[in-house]
Amino acid sequence: MEDDKIQFMWTLLVLVMISSDVNGAICPNACRCENDVLKTTCSSASLEFVPIQLNPELHVLDISNNKILQIHFSFPFYENLLTLNLSNNRIKTLGNSNFNSQKNLTLLDISSNRIENLTKDSLKGLKALTHLDLSNNSLEEISSESFRELHSLKILRLCRNKLVHLEEGVFRSCRKLKELYLNDNQFLELPTTALTGTPHLKCLSLSRNLIQSVPDGEMPNLSELEMLLLDSNVISDIRHDGLSGLVALTHLDLSDNNITVMPTGPLAKLSKLTILKLSGNFIGHILPVAFRGLFHLKVLKIDRMEVLTQIDARAFVDNIYLEKIDMDYNVGIKDLPTRLFHGNPKVRYISVKYNNLETLEAIHFPLDQLHDLRVGGNPLNCNCSLGWLWQLIQEYKVKSLKLNKTSSIDIKKSKPGPSDLILDVDDITCVGPEDLDGFLLAEATKSQMDCSVSWMAAVSVTVTVMFILLVIGGVVYWAPRRRSKSNKKEISEIEDTIRRGMPPPPPPRKNEVYSGMPLDKYIMPPPVMIQNDYRSLPNWDPYGAGTVNIYEQLNESRERPHIVYV
Ligand SMILES: *[C@@H]1O[C@H](CO)[C@@H](O)[C@H](O)[C@H]1NC(C)=O
Ligand SMILES: *[C@@H]1O[C@H](CO)[C@@H](O)[C@H](O)[C@H]1NC(C)=O
Ligand SMILES: *[C@@H]1O[C@H](CO)[C@@H](O)[C@H](O)[C@H]1NC(C)=O
Ligand SMILES: *[C@@H]1O[C@H](CO)[C@@H](O)[C@H](O)[C@H]1NC(C)=O
Ligand SMILES: *[C@@H]1O[C@H](CO)[C@@H](O)[C@H](O)[C@H]1NC(C)=O
Ligand SMILES: *[C@@H]1O[C@H](CO)[C@@H](O)[C@H](O)[C@H]1NC(C)=O
Ligand SMILES: *[C@@H]1O[C@H](CO)[C@@H](O)[C@H](O)[C@H]1NC(C)=O
Numbered sequence: 352m353e354d355d356k357i358q359f360m361w362t363l364l365v366l367v368m369i370s371s372d373v374n375g376a377i378c379p380n381a382c383r384c385e386n387d388v389l390k391t392t393c394s395s396a397s398l399e400f401v402p403i404q405l406n407p408e409l410h411v412l413d414i415s416n417n418k419i420l421q422i423h424f425s426f427p428f429y430e431n432l433l434t435l436n437l438s439n440n441r442i443k444t445l446g447n448s449n450f451n452s453q454k455n456l457t458l459l460d461i462s463s464n465r466i467e468n469l470t471k472d473s474l475k476g477l478k479a480l481t482h483l484d485l486s487n488n489s490l491e492e493i494s495s496e497s498f499r500e501l502h503s504l505k506i507l508r509l510c511r512n513k514l515v516h517l518e519e520g521v522f523r524s525c526r527k528l529k530e531l532y533l534n535d536n537q538f539l540e541l542p543t544t545a546l547t548g549t550p551h552l553k554c555l556s557l558s559r560n561l562i563q564s565v566p567d568g569e570m571p572n573l574s575e576l577e578m579l580l581l582d583s584n585v586i587s588d589i590r591h592d593g594l595s596g597l598v599a600l601t602h603l604d605l606s607d608n609n610i611t612v613m614p615t616g617p618l619a620k621l622s623k624l625t626i627l628k629l630s631g632n633f634i635g636h637i638l639p640v641a642f643r644g645l646f647h648l649k650v651l652k653i654d655r656m657e658v659l660t661q662i663d664a665r666a667f668v669d670n671i672y673l674e675k676i677d678m679d680y681n682v683g684i685k686d687l688p689t690r691l692f693h694g695n696p697k698v699r700y701i702s703v704k705y706n707n708l709e710t711l712e713a714i715h716f717p718l719d720q721l722h723d724l725r726v727g728g729n730p731l732n733c734n735c736s737l738g739w740l741w742q743l744i745q746e747y748k749v750k751s752l753k754l755n756k757t758s759s760i761d762i763k764k765s766k767p768g769p770s771d772l773i774l775d776v777d778d779i780t781c782v783g784p785e786d787l788d789g790f791l792l793a794e795a796t797k798s799q800m801d802c803s804v805s806w807m808a809a810v811s812v813t814v815t816v817m818f819i820l821l822v823i824g825g826v827v828y829w830a831p832r833r834r835s836k837s838n839k840k841e842i843s844e845i846e847d848t849i850r851r852g853m854p855p856p857p858p859p860r861k862n863e864v865y866s867g868m869p870l871d872k873y874i875m876p877p878p879v880m881i882q883n884d885y886r887s888l889p890n891w892d893p894y895g896a897g898t899v900n901i902y903e904q905l906n907e908s909r910e911r912p913h914i915v916y917v
């Protein structure tokens with residue numbers, strides 16, 4: 352009250368001064384007055400009181416960043432105010448009816464003060480107010496009548512306070528409310544009863560509270576709600592009908608909660624959802640069709656899932672419009688199912704950075720349609736199986752060199768294609784094999800990425816093994832059986848001819864009997880000959896083509912033929 356008295360006396364003094372001034376307005380040194388636009392800025396002027404000797408016609412008054420303690424009797428002088436900024440002062444209470452004259456005020460910023468409560472008359476008279484910022488105060492209590500005259504309110508910021516709950520129907524007069532920010536408070540549950548009577552709410556933030564669950568059927572009919580932010584709470588339970596009624600929801604953030612089971616059922620009701628964030632939860636498995644019914648989903652964030660170990664190959668099959676997926680820092684993911692994204696024809700951006708992937712296969716990703724692929728930070732074993740990625744990196748480097756030289760018009764002209772793929776080349780490092788440990792995959796040489804050597808080894812081993820098996824098989828089964836068969840046949844033929852009284856036919860020549868069978872020469876000779884057969888191995892041709900051709904075919908199936916430049 353001492354302050355009030357002092358200010359009142361000061362006010363009188365100033366009024367006396369003003370009456371001697373014909374224009375009726377003084378601009379204090381600390382302020383900047385733009386009388387043509389009726390704006391005065393006294394920001395960061397160490398003011399302890401609201402200056403009351405300014406132009407009474409003022410539309411815009413900024414007295415932010417001062418040391419103002421209270422606002423009693425301060426604003427009756429400025430009835431025409433449209434915008435008032437009181438941010439970052441030391442105001443403890445708004446008192447009663449201090450804004451009663453501000454019938455035209457549309458924007459009021461009282462953020463970063465020390466306000467503890469709102470009484471039923473604290474905001475009385477602010478009938479034109481559309482934006483109210485009360486964030487970063489110490490609000491614990493808000494009367495259920497506080498907002499009763501704020502019929503025009505569209506955006507209300509109550510974030511960074513100490514709110515634990517809100518009275519039932521506290522916003523019922525604010526029928527036009529579109530955005531409500533309640534983040535960074537201490538709500539233990541969804542303030543559902545407070546949200547009745549706000550049918551046009553489009554954005555609701557409850558991030559960083561202490562909400563534990565989304566219960567069944569309590570969410571009011573927010574049929575226009577488009578964005579719901581529930582990240583950084585401790586939600587472990589989303590009931591089956593917890594989100595039904597939010598028929599217009601397009602953006603849902605459930606990141607950094609305590610969710611252990613994918614809320615497939617509750618999410619399936621959100622048929623318009625386009626952005627879904629589930630990062631930082633404790634989901635272990637992503638089951639088939641985990642995002643059932645979310646046909647319009649475009650952006651999916653499932654990164655930082657510490658305990659995630661398994662993603663089903665059909666996890667995203669319903670999400671035919673999926674464009675962007677972020678799966679970074681899923682440290683339990685050791686491999687990706689092949690064709691994980693092959694049901695998502697629109698996918699353009701895939702990020703699997705800092706997973707635990709040792710290898711990547713080209714078939715994991717729809718490379719022909721991707722614009723952006725991020726795979727850095729995985730413990731990659733950079734053997735020749737990553738040749739495809741190495742090849743893409745080389746193409747990317749060539750491309751970006753060219754882009755640096757050409758104008759942006761040329762960039763637009765060039766046709767988009769797989770070579771336009773953006774890669775995080777500087778993050779793709781190797782932990783193996785030994786000679787590449789700690790290097791970038793981009794630094795590997797062509798020969799290190801060349802599988803032909805190992806292919807050759809693999810093929811010759813296979814050929815040898817098959818050959819030995821065939822030889823053994825032939826020796827064990829073919830030779831004795833054939834002999835007994837032909838013996839039998841010969842005997843029966845001889846018997847026949849003897850019966851018919853005709854001379855026996857000449858025994859069939861070996862070549863005719865086994866014509867067209869390339870194994871012939873390896874099987875026919877007696878077992879003693881095996882040593883010679885080993886030597887003739889390179890001529891043997893199991894695929895009907897020379898062994899050299901096999902390697903050529905293998906090379907063709909990869910991105911580029913193997914050319915050695917000299
Ligand atoms: C509010 O604005 C209207 C015009 O938009 C004007 O006629 C009226 O006088 C203003 N009211 C006050 C109290 O300044
Ligand atoms: C009010 O002033 C603060 C500090 O100068 C500024 O950050 C804030 O944007 C202003 N508020 C509005 C609504 O302009
Ligand atoms: C919140 O208000 C305090 C002063 O009350 C200020 O120091 C701090 O910077 C403000 N924080 C934000 C995020 O505005
Ligand atoms: C509101 O806060 C002011 C200042 O801290 C205090 O004097 C007053 O008693 C409080 N009113 C209610 C209803 O809590
Ligand atoms: C929600 O609104 C729809 C129509 O908009 C109505 O049919 C339904 O009964 C309402 N539900 C609740 C719980 O009010
Ligand atoms: C998260 O849930 C687990 C059980 O599922 C519980 O032990 C833990 O305390 C919860 N964490 C928080 C912050 O509530
Ligand atoms: C390359 O390394 C991966 C992972 O260690 C392994 O699965 C793959 O078989 C290796 N490829 C070759 C050709 O050795």
Ligand SMILES: *[C@@H]1O[C@H](CO)[C@@H](O)[C@H](O)[C@H]1NC(C)=O
Pocket residue numbers: 748751752755
């Ligand atoms: C292209 O230019 C940018 C800066 O304009 C540079 O950071 C980048 O390294 C350049 N790329 C290449 C491949 O030289």
